[in-house]
Amino acid sequence: FFHWDYLNESVRTRAPQRANQVGVFVVRVNDAGRAAEISAAIDAEFGNSAAETLTETEQAFQIGFVKQTEAIVIAIRIVSFVVIFIILAVMANTMAMTARERRAEYATLKALGFGPGFLGSLIFGESLAIALIGSALGVALTFPVAHWFGAKMGTLFPVFAVSASTVWLQAACAVVVGIAAAVIPALRAARVRIVDGLRAVG
Template sequence: MFILKYILRNLFRHRLRSVLTVVGVAVAVLAYGLLTTLVSLWYSGAEHASDTRLITRNAISLIFPLPISYLERIRGVPGVTTASYGNWFGAYYKEQKNFFANYAIEPRSYLELYPEFILPTKEKNDFLLDRKGCIVGERLARTYGWKVGDLITLKGTIYPGDWEFVLRGIYHGKEKATEERIFLFHWTYLNETMRRSVPRRADQVGYFVVGVKNPGLAPDVALAVDSMFKNSLAETLTETEKAFHMSFVSMTEAIMVAIQIVSYMVIAIIMVVAANTMAMTARERIGEYATLKTLGFKGGHLAGLIFGESVAISLLGGLLGVALTFPAAHWIETELAQYFPYFTVSPKTLLFELLAALSVGVVSGIFPTWRGATIRIADGLKRIG
């Protein structure tokens, strides 16, 4: 009890130094938590991918199309419940900075394969009946202030020109992780326009979405689909939705690794700063430690005092960092909604933040503790006066 009281009294004997150390640890912990969350969000698309959906694309690259005639043959593969198709459209709204995911799809089968897109019945029916109709995610609609019935014009890049759509519905995600920044419209609208303007680009799709009865059938179905089109002019590569997402994530994996390294470096730097602070504190109190030894305190008692103070300061900084994580994450989720579908810090990340703070306290306290606990009384008393 005495040691605990002594630690609490010593925490802010040098207030400015202690406050700066606590703030430094808090900032480091906050940065670590936000960077770790950013990395986990980068992989969230793959983690939340359905295990009963497969993606079939051109075996050479996704940029090469596939004939629409493949659809019925894919639907006939044993184990396939339904299949749909789509094209990456690659357009933007008004200015190039207003870029978001937009796809030309077959509406009825596509929405059947993606039940996580929740759409009111009336809006869904209106969308299905309107060839120039489109639906968008709730976050995307909120970003640009769109309402049902609005006329929206997108500027094409892959398919040049101004494309007009009527907003027929706004969907919301079944779960928080569901992407709500997607623009979907009828593939037939795109295809009919291509038939008139560029016939060689008509009747082609970018990918097929294949639904299977259960995850266990996925490997066999993928093999059967790819075997069916082997040695054709457009061979296919069929993979799980998770593998499909990971193929994109892998392109930026080096960036994610760099971000992770930076998060660890932040902790390492503040660890050095905290160690220097504790070393200064121990050096200033050498005479005090020698006096305590003359009063009968053992090396273990002094070790507890010094080590406890280091851990206490770091944990205070860690708790402050954890507390700041929530408003910081909320601000990112609100202000940067265009880039992050959600930004929720997991309990696991919060635990790691506290462990990082604890590790700072432990490591930074080792040398000062050893020095204070092993000081000779005569050497320590020389510092007095």
């Protein structure tokens, strides 16, 4: 909250047409059960006047405000999916380069009797380990960042917390990225012929 007189004085110098006006009144009621009744009484008092009111609970007001920012939320979701796709591309490229550099090692393992399934498990394990380590760092940073964001938003988002479902979703995305990034390198490693792989050593 802030002192209205000080704000009005500042508005009077910057935008005189908006001075001496109030956009929102906060009314406290002793009995929350009478909130609807009191809201209707306030609206009836100012009905058909030059300054009609729309009285609602603070929760309803915040929900309405959030709905107005739905486009921003959709944009954030789109950006999130784009970021996940970029991370997937980087992971896939990293695993592909790793598999290419270890082609001779895979051929040697095949010569020793290890099958394609074992090679695939190595690649999938490495990819999942990298993805989960990154996810753990992301989850660890999520809580302080969310706390900082909630503190900066103040009364705009009075309740801003990271739910358990969000953490599980982060972990699930990491697993999906780790598996998807390792599919093609694992298939290529499984198809490496011993002769071709050992030839790369020389």
